[in-house]
Amino acid sequence: MKILAPQQIRDLDQYTIQHEPISSIDLMERAAQHVASELMEKFYNKRFCIFVGTGNNGGDGLAVARVLDDFAYTVKVILVKTSVKLSADASINLDRLLKTNPTCLSTVKKIGEVDFGQIKKDAIIVDALFGSGLSRPLEGLYKSVVDAINELPNKVVSIDIPSGLFAEYDKNSAQGNSIIRAHTTLSFQMPKLSFFMPESGCHVGQWHVLDIGLARNFIREQPCSHYVVSKKQIKKLRKKRPLHSHKGNYGHALLIAGSYGKMGASIIASKACLRSGVGLLTAHVPHWGYGIIQSAVPEAMTSIDRSDMFFTEFPDLNTFSAIGIGPGLNKKRNTVLAFETMLDNMNSQALVIDADGLNILSENKHLLGKVPENAILTPHPKEFERLVGVWNNDMDKLSRLKKFCQQYQVFTVLKGAYTVTCTPNGTCYFNTTGNPGMATAGSGDALTGIITGLLAQNYSPEEAAVVGVYLHGKAGDLALKKESTESMTALDIISCLGAAFKKIG
Ligand SMILES: NC(=O)C1=CN([C@@H]2O[C@H](COP(=O)(O)OP(=O)(O)OC[C@H]3O[C@@H](n4cnc5c(N)ncnc54)[C@H](O)[C@@H]3O)[C@@H](O)[C@H]2O)[C@@H](O)CC1
Ligand SMILES: Nc1ncnc2c1ncn2[C@@H]1O[C@H](COP(=O)(O)OP(=O)(O)O)[C@@H](O)[C@H]1O
Ligand SMILES: [K+]
Known part of the structure; x- marks a missing residue:
């Protein structure tokens, strides 16, 4: 609308x-x-x-x-x-x-x-x-x-x-x-x-x-340039699965998330990615996190960093159709270097950057020029402020959002009660699903996993962002039927993703 x-x-x-x-x-x-x-x-x-x-x-x-x-x-x-x-x-x-x-x-x-x-x-x-x-x-x-x-x-x-x-x-x-x-x-x-x-x-x-x-x-x-996302639009975008399809048809996603003390970010993003329909998932984690991710998310394959605690290297990117990076990464020097090298080595993979991935960009602004066109950035307002500076009011925030997307030719999902997805040409899609129960630790990591999963399945960046945000919010609304706004956790949201897909029809 x-x-x-x-x-x-x-x-x-x-x-x-x-x-x-x-x-x-x-x-x-x-x-x-x-x-x-x-x-x-x-x-x-x-x-x-x-x-x-x-x-x-x-x-x-x-x-x-x-x-x-x-x-x-x-x-x-x-x-x-x-x-x-x-x-x-x-x-x-x-x-x-x-x-x-x-x-x-x-x-x-x-x-x-x-x-x-x-x-x-x-x-x-x-x-x-x-x-x-x-x-x-x-x-x-x-x-x-x-x-x-x-x-x-x-x-x-x-x-x-x-x-x-x-x-x-x-x-x-x-x-x-x-x-x-x-x-x-x-x-x-x-x-x-x-x-x-x-x-x-x-x-x-x-x-x-x-x-x-x-x-x-x-x-x-x-x-x-402003639209409200409707269920009808999401239904049209949802890809139906042919009878004879196999997991190779649904892409291979790579999630680079988690560090010492923050392995939960990797687990949450991985679970959300799998529940979004990805064919194969590889979770890249620090050495120390190997046992954790293997036992918490047995469906995921793992890629193990030589560093015990942090992300410092990445696997051969050519295997993957989509990459999600950032949740729980930390901003150590070697992590920043690995992130930069990864950006330099990207080919045609679709990319989602969240959390510390975004913080690394704001602290190293020259890296913004290396972010591939059509990448999806998913900041919450504080992360966005670190990227574009302090705004005077919400209208100013919106115009900074459009300018940023146009300048770097990226999609930005600015999270909030009405999460807005802005395209590289400055078009804004406002999402209406979701509730304040989703203001909880790890809820954004789940969104990263969902969008990465959709990208891997060949949704275009615009579709993956808009559909992902809608589904994430819808799952949060369904979780609210069992939980309260206080008790809801990120895993509750993920457990309702299946029902959210069904609601789309
Ligand atoms: N034009 C149409 O076809 C339709 C209009 N509709 C209604 O019409 C509304 C718009 O009507 P109007 O354009 O008459 O606008 P308003 O009813 O908002 O009133 C505007 C009037 O108030 C004055 N004014 C504006 N700001 C003021 C302020 N701060 N202090 C004192 N006076 C102020 C203006 O000079 C103007 O005379 C819509 O919001 C909607 O409710 C509906 O009837 C649907 C159909
Ligand atoms: N009041 C709210 N109404 C709807 N959705 C919300 C509300 N507050 C937060 N959310 C959603 O919850 C998620 C929180 O993300 P984020 O702040 O990145 O969490 P974290 O960093 O803990 O993972 C976003 O998708 C946001 O849109
Ligand atoms: K009124």
């Missing part, structure tokens, strides 16, 4: 109005019907308190109030209005509401006029103050109202976008601004880019997309 920019969304509205064709008031009605249905389904028989502004987001709120009232829901509407006139469609919806239920509405022009005390604790607050038309941070009356709503214990549902939040996060949206903290956001047609950023996404709560029938052909034709 595309994530269009604010101007594209405005153009999409206009295009739909002209080409469907549908009048803007009817489009608003259609949007409001969707919102009201969702509210009635999610909050059956609850009472609602709807805060509306003067633009079309307010118009939506007024229309939603009328629909809910038609279904005999108890609704209070608070129109927050400075001197600004209502938009044409908001004005029509105000008249319609006044005709059906004039007593549900109160208009406030000063903060003191809002009687927050009379809002019942179990009422659902609907936030329809501002939508995608927000042009500056909230101040005055609107800021006070939003601050006061945020103090209430009630659940808040935002229409389209939490009021005060910019659809595309920028320097205006610096922290400290007043923004509704929604429990749920019902976003029209597509999520907004700011939903995916930690600094701004924390205001959105759970978001759901409502398909209000905006022109699909227009969306299809829009240039776009």
Whole structure:
């Protein structure tokens, strides 16, 4: 699914109005019907308190109030209005509401006029103050109202976008601004880019997309560099196994991971790689780790380093279709040298670099030029910061991500709640599977193993990264059915990979 920019969304509205064709008031009605249905389904028989502004987001709120009232829901509407006139469609919806239920509405022009005390604790607050038309941070009356709503214990549902939040996060949206903290956001047609950023996404709560029938052909034709990964897309990418295939068809992966005291990284990455369908796996480990890996992962072959404790040499690379390097490696001088020599000796093998592999790159920036094109780097935010420097805000982080991938012609999987895979041309795929239970030691090592396993099976780097991240998150979500966010471990995630594949279908 595309994530269009604010101007594209405005153009999409206009295009739909002209080409469907549908009048803007009817489009608003259609949007409001969707919102009201969702509210009635999610909050059956609850009472609602709807805060509306003067633009079309307010118009939506007024229309939603009328629909809910038609279904005999108890609704209070608070129109927050400075001197600004209502938009044409908001004005029509105000008249319609006044005709059906004039007593549900109160208009406030000063903060003191809002009687927050009379809002019942179990009422659902609907936030329809501002939508995608927000042009500056909230101040005055609107800021006070939003601050006061945020103090209430009630659940808040935002229409389209939490009021005060910019659809595309920028320097205006610096922290400290007043923004509704929604429990749920019902976003029209597509999520907004700011939903995916930690600094701004924390205001959105759970978001759901409502398909209000905006022109699909227009969306299809829009240039776009931000996408949300869908299950449908993953299903299309999954490679089915022919009946007469054999393990030679599924590649031979090499995992260079683990060192003295960190053999767990090798075990976790190896187990995840095997559970991702690789045909053969060789784990390269320090001499000292031989017995450990052989007994913990009997399915893997081993390549033993001459060093007792660290990675200092590598086997003949020509045997392998994909290489994963980094988890638990350490950054000893000889390890750095071996890593550099390996980069110099790579032919056509696909490559994943994680953890200490990335830290070695940030401490030896000249090595970045040796990373082969289309390699996949999988940093968490701290590792990424070491590579590109400190960013000012999340939007800056995203632009550094694109620049980095373009400069070095690599894929970067920047991990987080919404892990983003950025391609060498700067296209970003946001992943929505996964949960905070996955913030646990070794969870990233599992991802390295999964992506390496997929690469070995001939998934392209883009496919391996996007599918791998999706599967990893899905397995984490399935693990959460048995475990809690606290108790989940990396091995729990790996044990659910099979079920995650099955869920893709
Ligand atoms: N145009 C369409 O076809 C549709 C639009 N829809 C709704 O329309 C919304 C966008 O409507 P609008 O463009 O009217 O935008 P808003 O409803 O977000 O309001 C924008 C208005 O508020 C003013 N404003 C912006 N920032 C302000 C601030 N910080 N303090 C005070 N006033 C401020 C603007 O000058 C403008 O008058 C969407 O989010 C969605 O909810 C839906 O009805 C679906 C269809
Ligand atoms: N809040 C979260 N929601 C979803 N996924 C998460 C969350 N926190 C962490 N993860 C995932 O868990 C993994 C953690 O990786 P990483 O930090 O490299 O762990 P480690 O270094 O311990 O292996 C990443 O894939 C990340 O996307
Ligand atoms: K809103």
